[in-house]
Amino acid sequence: MEEELLQFLHDIRSVLRCHQVGSIGDYPASPELSDFLARCEQKTSSVAEKIASLPKKVKETRVTSVRRKSDQGSLAEIAEEVGLCKSCGLAGQRKCVAPGKGGGGTIRLLLIGHWLSVPEPASIPAAETVFGTQEDQMLERMLAAIHLTPEEVFVTNVIKCGVGPEIQPQAEHIDACSSYLQRQIKAAAPELICTMGMVATRALLRLSQPLSRLRGRFYMYQGADGQEIPLLPTFHPSYLLQNPEMKKATWLDLQALEKRIFQK
Ligand code: SF4
Secondary structure (H helix, E strand, O other): OHHHHHHHHHHHHHHHHHHHHOOOOOOOOOHHHHHHHHHHHHHHOOHHHHHHOOOOOOOOOOOOOOOOOOOOOOHHHHHHHHHHOOOOHHHHHOOEEOOOEEOOOOOOEEEEEOOOEOOOHHHOOOOOOOOOHHHHHHHHHHHHHOOOOHHHEEEEEOOOEEEOOOOOOOHHHHHHHHHHHHHHHHHHOOOEEEEEOHHHHHHHHOOOOOHHHHOOOOEEEEOOOOOEEEEEEEOOHHHHHHOHHHHHHHHHHHHHHHHHHHOO
């Protein structure tokens, strides 16, 4: 009985987390269900809301065990630092690091997700996995559909450590990891940024509206050093795998990116 209850709670948590990533916050519910969901939401403490309340200026990461070679560095140097980083509590819980992949030529598009969730100890993904095995495959197909080569795209996450599904990173972890992302944006110098999912969108734009309202439009990302890059939010591939009916909206967003990049 206890196991069934735990499984039930686990299932509910998965559904809520999935909805949270997709910014679904409204449910056609009875007063009892609304009350239940409100209590669940309180308990799970929305990471994204905390992110939105962070100051606009990104705080410098507190580096405790890694001495940075430089303030900036190339994408490869940043990846090397990430591999040694112990700047926040996720370091002790990480199953792998996912600093990002792609590039190699002029980077036209920078894609940013939340973090790599590693399902089982036995299924630690391949070294280059960034969003997840199936998610990365879906991403490859999406990019090919808008005529971008892997060399023209760099894919990364807000949080560079890959953790188990039982771990829900918090705003403090995003804050601790933010300087890596800032430096990657500067090093990649992309023409456009696409945030995939609510966590990445809020981490960069600091807007509190749900993703369903933010997606599909261009905003201006403002870097700490005055860098300005057009940014378009859309859904994360993990959300699309569970909600295939949202692929059509995502396809419209991808077409908007293609149009902007190739000025069609
Ligand atoms: Fe370092 Fe980021 Fe991993 Fe924290 S999540 S240990 S800041 S790489």
